[in-house]
Amino acid sequence: MKVHFSFCACVCVSREVHELNPPEVSDCVLQFASWGNHSQQLVYIFENNIYYQPDVKSSSLRLTSSGRDGLIFNGITDWLYEEEVLHSSAAHWWSPSGSSLAFLTINDTLVPNMHLPRFTGMLYPRGQQYPYPKAGQMNPEVTLYVISVNGSMHATQLLYPDSLQRRDLYISMVQWVTDECLAVRWLNRPQNSSILTLCYTHTGKCVPKHIMTSDKWIDRQNEKPAFSKDGETFFVTLPLRSGGRDSFRHLTMMSEQISMRHLTSGTWEVTEILTYDEKWNSVVSTVDPFHRKCLSCSVFKPHCSFYEASVSPDRQAVLLNCRGKPHTHYRDSHPGGQQVNERFRLDWADVLVSCDDVIVARLDGRGSGFQGQQILQDVYQRLGLVETEDQLSAYGGFLSSILLLSHGSELRCGAAMSPVFDWQLYGTLLLNVTRSENLRFLILHGTADANVHFQHTAELVKLLSMINVNYRSQIFPDEGHDVISRRYTLHSLVSFYKECFADNLSVPMETSDDD
Numbered sequence: 472m473k474v475h476f477s478f479c480a481c482v483c484v485s486r487e488v489h490e491l492n493p494p495e496v497s498d499c500v501l502q503f504a505s506w507g508n509h510s511q512q513l514v515y516i517f518e519n520n521i522y523y524q525p526d527v528k529s530s531s532l533r534l535t536s537s538g539r540d541g542l543i544f545n546g547i548t549d550w551l552y553e554e555e556v557l558h559s560s561a562a563h564w565w566s567p568s569g570s571s572l573a574f575l576t577i578n579d580t581l582v583p584n585m586h587l588p589r590f591t592g593m594l595y596p597r598g599q600q601y602p603y604p605k606a607g608q609m610n611p612e613v614t615l616y617v618i619s620v621n622g623s624m625h626a627t628q629l630l631y632p633d634s635l636q637r638r639d640l641y642i643s644m645v646q647w648v649t650d651e652c653l654a655v656r657w658l659n660r661p662q663n664s665s666i667l668t669l670c671y672t673h674t675g676k677c678v679p680k681h682i683m684t685s686d687k688w689i690d691r692q693n694e695k696p697a698f699s700k701d702g703e704t705f706f707v708t709l710p711l712r713s714g715g716r717d718s719f720r721h722l723t724m725m726s727e728q729i730s731m732r733h734l735t736s737g738t739w740e741v742t743e744i745l746t747y748d749e750k751w752n753s754v755v756s757t758v759d760p761f762h763r764k765c766l767s768c769s770v771f772k773p774h775c776s777f778y779e780a781s782v783s784p785d786r787q788a789v790l791l792n793c794r795g796k797p798h799t800h801y802r803d804s805h806p807g808g809q810q811v812n813e814r815f816r817l818d819w820a821d822v823l824v825s826c827d828d829v830i831v832a833r834l835d836g837r838g839s840g841f842q843g844q845q846i847l848q849d850v851y852q853r854l855g856l857v858e859t860e861d862q863l864s865a866y867g868g869f870l871s872s873i874l875l876l877s878h879g880s881e882l883r884c885g886a887a888m889s890p891v892f893d894w895q896l897y898g899t900l901l902l903n904v905t906r907s908e909n910l911r912f913l914i915l916h917g918t919a920d921a922n923v924h925f926q927h928t929a930e931l932v933k934l935l936s937m938i939n940v941n942y943r944s945q946i947f948p949d950e951g952h953d954v955i956s957r958r959y960t961l962h963s964l965v966s967f968y969k970e971c972f973a974d975n976l977s978v979p980m981e982t983s984d985d986d
Contacts, residue, residue: 491515493522493531503547503561509569512620514546521546521563521574523620534618534626537576541584541601544577549611550601552577554922556641558693566650571619571672573629573645573653578612587919590948601921613642615655617672629670630677635659643692648702654680654695662688669702681707681725691720697747697754703727706734706744706754714738722756745789746782884911884971886964889923889952892931912942913967915960917950943967 491501496517504515511526519538522531535545546563552575553560563574579602588598604610614637616626631640635657644656648669655677657666663685668677683689696705704726710718711733722734722741734754735741744756775793782789912935916928928944935942945963947954954960 489527491522491531493517493533495520495533505561507569507572508565508567512565512569514563514565514572516546519544519547521572523572525620532620532624534572534620534624535574535576542578542580544575544579546574548575549577549579550603550921551611552613556643564645564647564653566647568650570621570650571617573615573617573647575642575645576614576616578614580612581609582611583608585921585924587921587924590918592949603921610639610660612638613640615642615645615670617653617675619672627672627675629653629655629672629675632657632666632668632677632679634664635666641692644695646695646698648698649700652702654698654705656692658689658692662692665689665692667696667707680705683709694744697744699747699749704747706747708741708744709733711736722754745780746786748786884913884968886913886915886967887931888915888954888960889917889920890914890927890931891923892927892934910941911967911971912940913945913964914942915945915947915954915963917947917952917954919949920952922952 491504491513499517502516502519504513506512507514513524513527515522519540520536521534523534524531537543538545544562546561548557548560548562552562562577563572565572582602582604584600585603586598586600588596590596602611615629615631617629618624618626631637636659639660641658641660641662642655643658643665644654646654648654651672653670653672655668655670657668658664665683666679667681667683668679670677691708694708696707698705704724706722706724708720709723709731711721711723712718713721713736717738719738720740721736722744724732724734741756744754747754777793779792780789781792914928914931916923916925918925932942932944945960947956947960950956
């Protein structure tokens with residue numbers, strides 16, 4: 472099973488080979504391996520347990536022993552934390568000197584399992600089970616530990632805030648501040664209460680530094696603060712009321728002496744804090760919803776309106792990467808996402824606009840990010856309703872299904888890729904179905920989709936058959952959320968719309984496998 476934040480890599484740096492083969496395991500798959508912060512430190516994971524080597528020639532040391540396949544994860548994420556919380560397959564963090572390792576233990580013992588069947592390549596179909604908490608079901612229990620790799624190897628638990636319940640909390644951000652202190656952000660299950668704490672490795676105590684609440688939900692919970700070297704001063708982005716009744720995220724400084732000071736203001740947003748330079752007493756950040764620019768940098772190209780920036784380890788240089796001339800494109804528009812900006816990219820929609828008589832339009836309506844809290848949070852408990860009113864298009868297959876079934880008299884055709892149908896599997900959804908004889912509906916879905924299960928398409932097809940809606944389905948056996956048969960998928964979509972609009976759209980020329 473592959474999700475968005477997993478990856479495979481093979482890098483050869485020398486001809487000398489050292490096998491990662493701890494005596495506690497045999498015939499097991501290596502789940503993760505990476506270098507530490509000091510010299511040739513290695514950390515790697517077998518059977519959901521963490522192993523450590525001071526260098527490549529040393530014997531392995533097992534740091535955890537509680538790991539159980541599909542149940543207890545040490546140092547790596549389960550499906551929920553990889554896909555929805557940390558957006559990473561790793562759940563461990565080295566201290567600056569490499570003397571300690573912080574890691575999560577994720578316990579999925581009480582989380583219901585989802586079964587993904589595999590249909591091809593065998594006489595009898597087999598399947599894979601993995602923990603998948605749906606709406607209202609048990610979440611994993613998560614615990615944060617710190618272990619010293621230079622000492623007794625004893626793991627110290629960092630204690631969660633008393634106001635949160637252990638079973639119903641998320642750890643959305645972990646960051647080392649010094650070798651003895653970590654910044655940890657804790658989030659309750661409704662995601663409307665967030666606590667930023669400083670946790671001390673010797674005692675395990677976590678001291679709240681900032682508490683944020685909302686009557687809807689809190690965004691940007693993965694954001695890492697920029698700290699001073701002593702950890703006493705830090706910078707975050709917080710909503711600041713500007714331009715009437717709306718709030719926009721702006722750069723904010725906090726310290727023991729100054730509880731809170733907003734450093735920027737206006738009807739625009741700081742999108743990212745890159746670093747804090749104490750020598751020059753400056754913060755490097757990027758701003759603006761559409762034109763990404765470096766707030767603290769003075770070198771710009773006049774023709775470039777979208778920058779990406781990265782800071783050198785010594786904080787003495789900033790690499791500004793111009794992503795091209797202004798060019799509108801769109802992407803997945805989940806709540807907090809953004810479709811319209813000026814980052815250069817070529818995708819399928821651009822090919823259609825360039826080669827065929829097609830107009831592609833996308834809007835950032837209610838629910839989109841970087842335009843203030845009011846626009847972002849207007850979809851609270853109304854997913855799929857206000858977006859439909861605003862722009863008749865949003866997060867892909869989900870809204871395509873809603874639009875075609877509820878506005879069939881206004882639309883001629885639509886395609887849904889891996890559509891979310893029943894939010895009981897994610898939440899709740901109400902459809903006001905209207906029938907139209909001229910409606911054309913194409914549904915595409917991989918049967919091994921671990922994010923939006925094929926169960927959604929099965930429920931949708933059942934409903935369409937009951938109400939006699941004209942639909943066509945394209946099934947990809949044993950393929951996941953990101954369908955591998957990309958060329959065939961695009962060919963099917965172009966052919967579908969060609970039939971629908973009865974014009975002379977041409978199918979884009981197929982490129983070679985090497986392109």
